[in-house]
Amino acid sequence: MQINFLIKITFILLVLSILGYIISVLKEKISLIQGTIVLKNIKANQDTINKIDSIEMELKNKLLRTGDEVKLKLFSGKVVKGIVIGFSEEENKTLFMNTKTKLKEVKFKDIRKVKIISKYGKFFSF
Numbered sequence: 001m002q003i004n005f006l007i008k009i010t011f012i013l014l015v016l017s018i019l020g021y022i023i024s025v026l027k028e029k030i031s032l033i034q035g036t037i038v039l040k041n042i043k044a045n046q047d048t049i050n051k052i053d054s055i056e057m058e059l060k061n062k063l064l065r066t067g068d069e070v071k072l073k074l075f076s077g078k079v080v081k082g083i084v085i086g087f088s089e090e091e092n093k094t095l096f097m098n099t100k101t102k103l104k105e106v107k108f109k110d111i112r113k114v115k116i117i118s119k120y121g122k123f124f125s126f
Contacts, residue, residue, distance in 0.1 A: 048085075048103060049085075049086075051088050051090075052085065052086030052087065052088060053086075053087060053088050053089050053090060054086065054087045054088075054089065055086050055087070056087075057087045059108065059111065059114055060111065060113065060114045062114050062116060064084055064087075064114070064116070065084065065119070065120060066084055066085060066086050066120070067083065067084065067120025068083070068084045068116055068117075068118070068119050068120050069081075069082070069083050069084075069116075069117040069118045069120075070082070070083075070084060070114060070115065070116055070117060071114075071115040071117055072106060072111050072113070072114055072115075073111075073112045073113040073114075073115075074106070074110050074111060074112060075110055075111075075112050076110070080104060080106060081117070082100070082104060085103070
């Protein structure tokens, strides 16, 4: 009796989690079709967003776009991992990215190597 009840509850929770996932994927697909990029946990203020000139740029022979998750190796030996917010060409070509703890501004001349971890919207490119 109790086993059947637990199986029913587990099945209902599984169905609800799958439906929630499908709804979130459809929401992201609609945003992607409309050309809107949704970044969660962005730590940028309005001044930083105003500095952004471009949302797409080629860096070290790789095309980066806003929303891409990248890992940068700098000439100083540091490794920076985060999500690209945008680019500024006026301020000595600066890449703005959101790391787990804060907003980071990285000059293009300081970047030795770029590795793209995941592309924004890659799930929808067939």
